[in-house]
Amino acid sequence: GAVVSQHPSWVICKSGTSVKIECRSLDFQATTMFWYRQFPKQSLMLMATSNEGSKATYEQGVEKDKFLINHASLTLSTLTVTSAHPEDSSFYICSARRGLAVAKNIQYFGAGTRLSVL
Amino acid sequence: DAKTTQPTSMDCAEGRAANLPCNHSTISGNEYVYWYRQIHSQGPQYIIHGLKNNETNEMASLIITEDRKSSTLILPHATLRDTAVYYCIAFIQGAQKLVFGQGTRLTINP
Numbered sequence: 001g002a003v004v005s006q007h008p009s010w011v012i013c014k015s016g017t018s019v020k021i022e023c024r025s026l027d028f029q030a031t032t033m034f035w036y037r038q039f040p041k042q043s044l045m046l047m048a049t050s051n052e053g054s055k056a057t058y059e060q061g062v063e064k065d066k067f068l069i070n071h072a073s074l075t076l077s078t079l080t081v082t083s084a085h086p087e088d089s090s091f092y093i094c095s096a097r098r099g100l101a102v103a104k105n106i107q108y109f110g111a112g113t114r115l116s117v118l
Numbered sequence: 119d120a121k122t123t124q125p126t127s128m129d130c131a132e133g134r135a136a137n138l139p140c141n142h143s144t145i146s147g148n149e150y151v152y153w154y155r156q157i158h159s160q161g162p163q164y165i166i167h168g169l170k171n172n173e174t175n176e177m178a179s180l181i182i183t184e185d186r187k188s189s190t191l192i193l194p195h196a197t198l199r200d201t202a203v204y205y206c207i208a209f210i211q212g213a214q215k216l217v218f219g220q221g222t223r224l225t226i227n228p
Binding site: 004006034036043044045046049091093094095106107108109110111112114 | 152154156159160161162163164167205215216217218219220221
């Protein structure tokens with residue numbers, strides 16, 4: 001299967017600081033990338049969808065000014081949590097999709113980033 | 119996207135076949151059934167998907183009923199490493215969103 005790399009895997013930061021998480025598709029070009037958030041003992045919640053070179057589409061209730069998404073190339077998307085607060089502590093997971101052809105329309109996921117805001 | 123219903127949890131003995139059911143009675147003709155799993159503290163892993171024919175790959179088999187209202191994921195020889203939450207998702211090819219439900223927590227017992 002295709003490989004999606006996410007970095008860092010774990011980050012601790014002070015309240016009020018910003019944190020950037022990188023997501024890379026290592027062996028394929030991702031036309032679309034997704035960002036999810038997962039709280040303990042809950043399922044994944046989609047935060048936003050981004051296509052290379054265009055603005056991200058955010059799900060209802062997700063603050064676009066707080067969670068900045070940049071999809072500058074077909075292999076890289078970044079999520080920046082601005083002015084992080086303890087309630088932003090969560091497991092953030094990125095996903096990349098190769099294309100729309102039937103056999104290739106599979107979302108591959110990174111290993112996740114655990115964010116702890118003190 | 120069609121809503122799917124899965125049991126909250128299941129147990130299976132190591133070495134036996136694990137059969138995970140999924141109901142998707144409102145699925146439409148162009149919606150595929152996808153299965154992913156999430157091992158604790160990791161990102162989800164793609165397993166298999168299908169439209170109406172049964173599918174098999176190196177990880178699992180997917181059996182879809184003729185009316186497409188339900189499906190079963192089969193792990194033929196479960197190992198302890200198969201302990202995970204398994205998600206059944208029905209969505210349209212090319213749709214933007216892959217939305218996860220609560221899934222089935224499968225525990226493989228030695």
